[in-house]
Amino acid sequence: MIALDVDGVVANSISLLRSVIKYSYGIDIYNHIETYRIPHLFPNWDIGPFFEDCMINFGHAVEPYPDAKEACQLLLKENSFPLIFLTARRESLKEITKNWLSQKLGLPKDYFSVMMKSSSNKKFYIEKSGIEFFVEDRLRTANEIAELPSVKISYLINRQWNIGRDSHPKVVRKNNLLECVKNYLKTNKS
């Protein structure tokens, strides 16, 4: 069974954050993104509430990554179970997230579920649910998930904020979700 993260995997939310921060603060965060934080620009800033506001007000403007729809449709066709999205977004964003996934990725709402778990709690959910493959863009989370004995592959999509740093041997890097899905389908069949 496979599950997917949302932001940085199917949703290009960072582009929206970049635009809003540039408009509000006059700062371009593009070259300062470290693990979705920008500590040297905003040391005491909790990005959670800001992200929540952005999604409530402008979430519809987030674009999916170019391969995301094809990858999800392929999974839907080949899998015998609904898609599972596991995101660190807050519970208040559940409906917005479900609507976005349905509209942007062409997924009927009965064919996927959305679980809201903080980054540090994703691993507990994955272990409990018997998920063996997970796709993530945050290095630390991918490493933590790779440590679970029940997990076969912890996929990490190469993004600007995770490149060039050490990862667990069970972390498999790919350039996009479609590459992860194709690898998963091949691995799972053999």
Ligand SMILES: [Mg+2]
């Ligand atoms: Mg993410």
